[in-house]
Amino acid sequence: MNEDQSKNLSREERLxxxxxxxxxxxxxxxxxxxxxxxxxxxxKGET
Known part of the structure; x- marks a missing residue:
């Protein structure tokens, strides 16, 4: 489970x-x- 948390953290950091x-x-x-x-x-208001 600790490995999964580290993977998720790195994924969150990348995101x-x-x-x-x-x-x-x-x-x-x-x-x-x-x-x-x-x-x-x-x-900006004019078109």
Whole structure:
């Protein structure tokens, strides 16, 4: 059972790392989109 717990912990750590990586990527994409709309003169509320 102790071996299973260590496997689950490493799996949880891997998942946590993937989530952090995904969050960083999505924030970067959001900033890129925001800067593009700022450059074009269109605010977030306008379509």
């Amino acid at each position: 946590a790392a993937k989530l952090r990586e995904n969050l960083r990527r999505r924030k970067a994409q959001g900033r890129a989109i925001s800067s593009e709309s700022d450059e074009s003169g269109v605010s």
